[in-house]
Amino acid sequence: MRETAERTYDCQACGACCCNPDENRAEQYLDYVEVTTRSALAKHPQLIRRLTVLNAKGERHLKLKGAEQRCVALEGTLGKRVSCTIYQWRPAGCRAVVPGSRECRRDRRERGIDPK
Ligand code: SF4
Numbered sequence: 651m652r653e654t655a656e657r658t659y660d661c662q663a664c665g666a667c668c669c670n671p672d673e674n675r676a677e678q679y680l681d682y683v684e685v686t687t688r689s690a691l692a693k694h695p696q697l698i699r700r701l702t703v704l705n706a707k708g709e710r711h712l713k714l715k716g717a718e719q720r721c722v723a724l725e726g727t728l729g730k731r732v733s734c735t736i737y738q739w740r741p742a743g744c745r746a747v748v749p750g751s752r753e754c755r756r757d758r759r760e761r762g763i764d765p766k
Pocket residue numbers: 659660661662664665666667668747748749750753754755757758
């Protein structure tokens with residue numbers, strides 16, 4: 651969580667960066683978060699089978715679902731209450747977005763959590 655003078659960036663009340671961003675949607679690009687063989691998640695074959703998909707190049711990514719194009723590992727309602735069901739094993743890409751950063755603020759705007 652991060653607080654600024656304007657707002658509080660509480661990931662557990664958000665989930666915007668767990669959804670495919672608009673730029674990717676415009677290109678019908680679904681390879682949002684890569685899961686490499688070095689990822690802690692790769693040591694859990696059942697989770698790999700359930701939560702990931704291979705693209706045409708053989709690269710593994712988290713599956714996205716629904717109109718929100720949200721990661722299948724995300725539980726809850728965007729912008730209200732969410733949690734990552736594989737938090738301790740989440741891939742490196744999930745750890746890269748810093749609450750309150752430019753990418754975070756863009757994702758929140760795109761998903762309607764903050765005003766445009
Ligand atoms: S978009 Fe920002 S506040 Fe929302 S879950 Fe991601 S890092 Fe947290």
